[in-house]
Amino acid sequence: MIFAAILAGGIGSRMGGTDTPKQFLDLGDKPVIIHTIEKFAINSKIDKIIVLTPQNFINHTNHLIEEYIGENEDIVVIEGGETRNDTLINSISYIDENFGIDDDSIIVTHDSVRPFVTHRIIEDNIEAAKRYGACDTVVPATDTIVESINGRTIESIPVRDYYYQGQTPQSFNIKKLFNLINSLTEEESNILTDACKIFALKDEDVYLVDGEVTNIKITYPYDLKLANTILEDQHD
Numbered sequence: 001m002i003f004a005a006i007l008a009g010g011i012g013s014r015m016g017g018t019d020t021p022k023q024f025l026d027l028g029d030k031p032v033i034i035h036t037i038e039k040f041a042i043n044s045k046i047d048k049i050i051v052l053t054p055q056n057f058i059n060h061t062n063h064l065i066e067e068y069i070g071e072n073e074d075i076v077v078i079e080g081g082e083t084r085n086d087t088l089i090n091s092i093s094y095i096d097e098n099f100g101i102d103d104d105s106i107i108v109t110h111d112s113v114r115p116f117v118t119h120r121i122i123e124d125n126i127e128a129a130k131r132y133g134a135c136d137t138v139v140p141a142t143d144t145i146v147e148s149i150n151g152r153t154i155e156s157i158p159v160r161d162y163y164y165q166g167q168t169p170q171s172f173n174i175k176k177l178f179n180l181i182n183s184l185t186e187e188e189s190n191i192l193t194d195a196c197k198i199f200a201l202k203d204e205d206v207y208l209v210d211g212e213v214t215n216i217k218i219t220y221p222y223d224l225k226l227a228n229t230i231l232e233d234q235h236d
Helices: 032-041 054-069 084-098 119-132 174-182 186-190 197-200 223-236
Strands: 001-007 049-052 075-079 104-110 134-142 164-173 209-210
Touching: 001 032, 001 134, 032 049, 032 119, 032 209, 049 054, 049 186, 054 075, 075 084, 084 104, 084 174, 084 223, 104 119, 104 174, 119 134, 119 164, 119 209, 134 197, 164 186, 164 197, 164 223
Parallel strands: 001 049, 001 104, 049 075, 134 209
Antiparallel strands: 104 164, 134 164
C-alpha cells in the first residue's frame, strides 16, 4: 500500500500575530491544510492519507475535512508528536497497527504548509521510493551558501553547484525506514531534523526528486502573502 502522511503537528510560532497554527490559516477561500490534503486525495495511487495534528486540533481538522472535502474513509486524523520525527513515528505506528507493513509499503511524507505540491512531484516521489527506497524533493540552491560555526565569521563558502534546498515530500519504503529508526542511538535521535537524515547517518542513499520553486513552505507572514499571490496566478 501507499500512504501519505501530512505532517501538521506544528504550532506555527513564527507566524506571529495569531494563536492559530499556520496550517489552519486561510489561503484564498479555504485553510492551507485543506489545499494540501486535496493534492493527495485526488491521486489514485494513494491508498490512505494520515493527517497528524496537535491533539487539541484533531476534531477541528476532521470538521474542516468534512466541510471542504466531504466524507472520505481514506483520510484519517491522528495525533502528531512533540517533534517532527515523533510525528513520523506516530504515522508509521498507525500504519503498522491498522494495515501491517510489508516489503512494498511506501510512505509519502509532506509538510501540511506546502499547499502547492504538484501531481508530478507526488508521482515522482512514489516511483523513486519504490525503486530506491528513499527520496527527497529538492531544488538547486540559487543563493551563495555561507557556513559559519560561531555565527559571527565565515568558515567556508561551498561550491553552490553541489547544494540543494530541501522541500517535501520525502518518501520511503516503510520497512526500511522503520528498521533504520529502530537502529538509531539516543545521540543520533537527538540530532535529527528530518527523515532523510536518518538514511544519511546510516550511509544509505537518498534519491533526489526535482521540486518546484512554487512548492513553498508557509512559515512567516510574508510566505502567506506570497502563497495568496501564487494561488491567484493559478486561477487566472
